[in-house]
Amino acid sequence: MDHQAHGLDLSHPVYTHPRRAQFQLHETESPPHYAGHTSPLYPNGAGETYRLTKFENEKPSTPNPTLVSHEGFFTDIPGFENLAEGHSAKALGSLSLARQGRWFYWGYSIDPERMTQPAKDTFVNVLYWMNLQRDSETVTYVTDTRKNFEVFTWLGRDRDEPYLRGVQEHLPGSLVPELREVYVPSFEGADAFVAKYLPYLFAGKPGMPTDKKYGPLFAADADAMALKTPNNDRASLERWVALADGDACEDREHALRCLERYVHAEIAPKSGTWTEWYAKQKARICFIDSTGFWWQVDPTVRTREARAARAR
Structure with a gap:
């Protein structure tokens, strides 16, 4: 992740009211690992090129968690607004600005003095926009969505040195023991698991097991599978x-x-x-x-x- 964004709908109030955010956009080639994938802001894919803009004037040379991305608790909820994607080294579809009900996700941990002027304008506009959403009904976050399992089937798969932690560690670590036993920790195993179980996965119910690292563990519903x-x-x-x-x-x-x-x-x-x-x-x-x-x-x-x- 870095300090940039793309996919901005510059007609949205968070970019126009009360300040008009004048972002400088530059065209760049889409990363190869974006090919073949979609996201809420790119339902047909990102195309060969897309436009990036900065939220921070100069990224510090020291490590800085400028962008934290997670789609759970946002994209599966009606009324969700995805207002910008982050420039992700992993995948298309990261969140950097989003709203769900009365919650707003600002994904840039930037010292205000380092923010670009349009980023500062956007931040002010967000406060105005969220003031209008105070009476929006929202929901309570309990668990990740099942989409994570789909992501594991392709995340880092085409690299010269494939990213294996997803299929070898994160996917099985998110499952109840019974499912973990039948899962094969490989990309092919992830493909087979998703094809068979994804429509029937569930988590977060009272009494279901949880994990300190992965939170609520996912089970497959035998009743739904039978039907x-x-x-x-x-x-x-x-x-x-x-x-x-x-x-x-x-x-x-x-x-x-x-x-x-x-x-x-x-x-x-x-x-x-x-x-x-x-x-x-x-x-x-x-x-x-x-x-x-x-x-x-x-x-x-x-x-x-x-x-x-x-x-x-």
Whole structure:
């Protein structure tokens, strides 16, 4: 990571109000390891070139953690705003400026005296912008997202000396012991693991194991796998609901356990059928990994409802 940024939407208020940030952008070739990858700011990839700008006048010669990047707790949540990507030596898709609800992520640990003028202007604008977001409903971070496992399948794979810590240490270290035993610590093993288990992974539930280094450990949902229903798919939720209100059978038991596991207690039905519950909640809910793998009220819906209630 360094002190630069790219992918800025210069029409956004954090760059225009009350100060217009006049960034000097320079065209540069996209790093080879960006090829074939996408991100929230580059849904079609970065292209052969992209434009970089500085947030710090001169990067110090001594080590300086100028940019810290992590996508969990941001990109999987409705209402997320990715406002800049960092210049990452590892991968496309790092966060350097982002907003989720009332939270703002400023990824540059720069002495204010060293900030470029447009960076200073942006910082001031962020304060104004976040003042307008004080009534935004947000969610609580519990765990990393499952996207990390996809990243491990390609991160550093094409280097002359491949980066192996991801597939040999970080990926297995993030798994419950049962999954760790069946995982093969290699890029090919990571490919096979992701292909089989990614749609069914979950973590952060009460009583699940955690690790001091890796936090909540990931397990694979045997019930969802038995039904071939990825836990974050709307079609899966609808099938669970239909099975839950159907005749007694093994699939119904799988579905009931999935509903208990993934429908947040705040909105789970207290009476009536699951079909009736879903009809009432369908337009309000979404699935979020980083809150603990829940079907829950979409925070943007919650914000809209709260604002409407205050306006009455």
